[in-house]
Amino acid sequence: MHTVWKGAISFGLVHVPVKMYTATEDKDIHFRSLHKECGMPISYIKTCRQCDKEIDPAEIVKGFESEKDRYVIIKEEELERFQNEAAKTIKILDFVDLQDIDPLYFQKAYYLAPDLAGAGAYSLLLEAIKQTGKIGIAKISIRSKSSLAAIRAVNNCICMETMFYPDEIRSLSQVPNLPSQTVINEKELSLAKALVEQLSEKFEPSKYTDDYRISLLDLIEQKITGKSIDVVTAPAAEDRSNVIDLLAALQASLDSTKPVTDNSPPTRKRKNAAKSKDNVS
DSSP states (O other), rough: EEEEEEEEEEETTTTEEEEEEOOEEEOOOOOBBBBBBOOBBBOOOEEEETTEEEGGGOOEEEEEEEETTTEEEOOOHHHHTTGGGGGEEEEEEEEEGGGGOOOOEEEEEEEEEEEHHHHHHHHHHHHHHHHEEEEEEEEETTTTTEEEEEEETTTTTTEEEEOOGGGGOGGGGTTOOOSSSSOHHHHHHHHHHHHHHHOOOHHHHHHHGOHHHHHHHHHHHHHHTTTOOOOOOOOOOOOOOOOHHHHHHHHHHHHHHHHHHOOOOOOHHHHHHHHHHHHHH
16 A cells, blocks of 8 residues: 555644555546547647646646636745644544534545554554544644544554535535425335335445446456447336325335245345346356
């Protein structure tokens, strides 16, 4: 793994030297833009419309658009004033319960490993978090971007997840067409809750796959190897003409998830098993 940040976790008077590693990776398939006529990749050149020429990176400065076509120039040395020693510290401000944090706040996950002689302090913080069941709320600056962060234990590793600040979360009042009041039919609610229970299972991340990416990779592989691509006809849509209202839809959904009576596994589980088998193969 590549180290993306190096510093220390600070809580109280304790400093824990750590190195940071990205916990996730981008699995998206990326395409290059090519010239259709000759297949050459297209270059993206930074130019100035006023001077009509390519601009060298040394000639580029940062500007904040204060109003239309008017910019406030910010120099690199001015930005460096904010890059003090605190930029190398993950300062834990509070400890909270995980259930008190709305997942809406979470951004990106990182693994933190002990650095140099910090193994003892690292283990101390890790075990304290484990035994109390608490989550540390900290501040950190990465690549000139200040973020809140959640510090928690994942098995024998301290994990950090950057978080949005409260003023970065858009207000629900901006969301159109939200119901002003909830009016629920009790029978419909009962069926809806039964359906939720019927579909509830233990979370197993390994059974969820990116079907789109797998199919796209297969297409690319077939094009590379020169194999022909079979054209298949999509199955006809399920006839739902008998589902005439919400109550019937809920009942039909419940019925479709019930195990069959011949002691064979439910259809949904058979499908999941088939997917797992396909993924292994």
